[in-house]
Amino acid sequence: MTTRPGPRQRLLDAARELTYSQGVQVGVDAILKQADVARRSLYQHFGGKDGLVAEVLRSDGGLDRYHQVMDAAGDDPRDRVLAVFDELDVITSQPAFRGCRYTAAELALTDPAHPAHGEVRSFKEGLHRLMAAELTRHGHPAPDAGADQLLVLIDGVLAHAVTRPAARPALAARALAEAVLAASR
Amino acid sequence: MTTRPGPRQRLLDAARELTYSQGVQVGVDAILKQADVARRSLYQHFGGKDGLVAEVLRSDGGLDRYHQVMDAAGDDPRDRVLAVFDELDVITSQPAFRGCRYTAAELALTDPAHPAHGEVRSFKEGLHRLMAAELTRHGHPAPDAGADQLLVLIDGVLAHAVTRPAARPALAARALAEAVLAASR
DNA sequence: ATGTGGATAGAACGATCGGTATACGCCGCC
DNA sequence: GGCGGCGTATACCGATCGTTCTATCCACAT
Secondary structure, three states: OOOOOOOHHHHHHHHHHHHHOOOOOOOOOHHHHHHHOOOOHHHHHHOOHHHHHHHOOOOOHHHHHHHHHHHHHHOHHHHHHHHHHHHHHHHHHHHOOOOOOHHHHHHHHOOOOOHHHHHHHHHHHHHEEEHHHHHEEEOOOOOHHHHHHHHHHHHHHHHHHOOHHOOOOHHHHHHHHHHOOOOOO | OOOOHHHHHHHHHHHHHHHHOOOOOOOOOHHHHHHHHHHHHHHHHHHHHHHHHHHHHHOHHHHHHHHHHHHOOOOOOOHHHHHHHHHHHHHHHOOOOOOOHHHHHHHOOOOOOOHHHHHHHHHHHHHHHHHHHHHHHOOOHHHHHHHHHHHHHHHHHHHHHHHOOOHHHHHHHHHHHHHOOOOOO
């Protein structure tokens, strides 16, 4: 029998699920109920709702998932980049898909001082580095600009699929990603 | 001296501004205060906050603005499509830019029954028709698929610019839009 | 003159918001 | 054996949420 995770982890798990399905505007009470955790533990561990939301983003491991998908695709930079869009097609086709967690948080949290904004920024910059590294290995003449293009494609897929998933935006973007890769050599 | 618009129009103007700058989660009180309108008028004209939000999206004229930008660019479909991305570069460079109003609403409103979802969908489909028509005139072999690509680029620019405006995502997307156009003939 | 409908002002509704306070139980560690 | 720290449970705080209500006012048509 596996031991139940501690209150801190249960809070993170519940918050990760609920802030995605219900949005970051979900109530503290709902998170506490799903986590089956005392109210006080939230403020003990995270200082408040803002801290919890920020920690959910920080510990989400979104970059790791990109890494895994690319590693599973082998060693060729071209295959690794295109594999991302194949995976996006799978993700955006799921009924529970509700867009990019980071973009949603960025849009929903108006206060510029909210700690979540820093996490969003660092995630997207990490993703930029990841893509630029692949393009560099692929011999792209301007890896930074090329990575910007790939990020626009990724964000575009995740944003557009919320409203029009049937259009299979990931497949549309995949073809354009090939155009980005074609700039190499 | 110009006459002051009626309560209905003042409500729409205030709601349009506040739901963009503060998000759709802005309070009814704030909208009423900025519109300088009696509480009751809101429920008289729109039935409630949900109806007001939906009407803001419906009457936003977002499609008209795309039309204007394209018309100002002349008659060549290629120029007309690329002009959209030039304009996006201007828009996303403004300090007050806070993303796409429709995408933000779609992400923030969890309830699938909210009337705003229908407005978002009809806007994006209208935009799809607009782009497909240009690609058809340009001789694109698959205007529908091409329009899907352009929509991914547009949504990608608007989403990515919220977090990384300095990357000038509209310029990155413009180059990819040229790739979409290059599929013609 | 007489409604009559739109608009205003403001109180009040119950519900929920994020956050704090109080009290109690459990467990490891000195 | 007692003590401190963590977790739980629950009550409570003031504020704000969207909505409904009553009451008054005023322009305009009858």
